[in-house]
Amino acid sequence: MARARKTFPVGRLLLILVVAGLLVVGGGWLWTTREWRAAGPLAVATDVTIPEGATLAAAARVLEKAGAIESTTGFLRKVRLFGDDAPIKAGEYGIEAGASAADILAMLQSGKTLQRLITIPEGMPSVLVRDRLMARDLLTGDVPVPAEGSVLPDSYSFERGESRAAVLKRMQDAMTRTVDQLWRTRKPGTVVTTKQDAVTLASIVEKETALASERRTVAAVYSNRLRTGMRLQADPTVIYPITRGRALGRRIRKSELAAVNAYNTYAMAGLPAGPIANPGKGAIAAVLNPAESDAVYFVASGKGGHVFARTLAEHNANVQRYYALRRARGEM
Structure with a gap:
């Protein structure tokens, strides 16, 4: 007599198939999720520039060309699955070696572009400001020597390919704003x-x-000298018409101290024809709110600063002390 065959319950079979399908889908999802945050293909850190108005697809093509992602299609697929729809921002970005797709998208959406700085020290003359701008090969175009005193000393960020004229304009706009702001706070009776x-x-x-x-x-x-008509007798004003702000490289000659021109404050009373450098915010604030002092003389202390005097006799004594210090050091 034939033995009846045992049938597998249809419901259990369906359950097994559903579970197997979920495992396959879940495994694929887990693999894709891991790939989203896994280290990317970039072996060495590199910089990429996302153009203004670029779509995510256009940015992905830039990233693929730079080797930061495996493929444009794969990156966009992952973004659709795991990213969000926040817009990306144009600019130059520094992509680290091994950056994941998730890291790259977050960077593009954050707008944290590379910060390159050009620093203008306090007191730098305009000829050297131009030299510094022209020395930055990541900037483009030419600029003339800016008007003396028109640039605010500070550190300014710039992007690769930006024009030197645009960076210079930011420097000059910053000076205009600073002078306007400080002028409103000037001390009553300021000599300027x-x-x-x-x-x-x-x-x-x-x-x-x-x-x-x-x-x-x-x-x-x-300020005291200007108020009383005394000559300023500032050595830097003697040097400026000779070098336009570059280093003189030697001692000032007697003939140069006597030279009559629009800047030499040994030969004339009052201010020179214009600035002799680009002063910082602190120096501008100082002349608009000078210290309460009767001093009209100062000389180097020999210790990095100066000593101040109200009378010529006090000043001469200070000068002699300075000379004695220099002789003791073997400098004279």
Whole structure:
């Protein structure tokens, strides 16, 4: 007699098939998720530039060409599955070696572009500002020597391929805003009567002292001299018409001290014709709010700063002490 065959319940079979399907789908999802956050193909850190107005697809093509992602199609598929629809931002980005697709998308959406800086020190003359701009090979175009005193010393960010003219304009706009802001806070009775005069006097103060703690006192000395008609007798104003701000490289000659021109404050009373450098915010603030001081003289202390005097006798004594210090050091 034939034995009846045992049949497999249809419901159980369906359950097994469903579970198997879920395992396959879940495994695929897990694999894809892991791939989204896995290290990317980029072996060495590189910079990429996403053009203004680029779509995500266009950006992906840039990334693929740079070797930051395996393929444009694969990257876009992952973004659709795991990313969000926040817009990407144009600019230059530094992609680290091994950056994942998730990391790259987050970077493009954050707008955290590469920050390249060009620094203009306080007191830098405009010929050297132009030199510094022209030396940056990532910038484009030419610029003339900017007007003396028109650039605010600071650090400015720029992007690869940006024009030098655009960077210079930011520097000059920053100076205009700063002078306007400080002018509104000037001390009543300040000796300078125009913004241009404030920048001119500040440029002299900037060249005469490197110490922030002395700026207001140096500003007071020159303000007192201007107020009483004394000549400023500032050495940097003698040098400026000779070099236009570049280093003189030698001692000032007696003939240069006596030279009559629009800048030499040994040969004339009052301010020079214009700034002799680009003063920083601190120097401008100092001439608009100088220290309460009767000093009209100062000389180097030999210790990095200056000593100030109200009378010529006090000043001469300070000069002699300075010479004695230099002789003791073997400098004279």
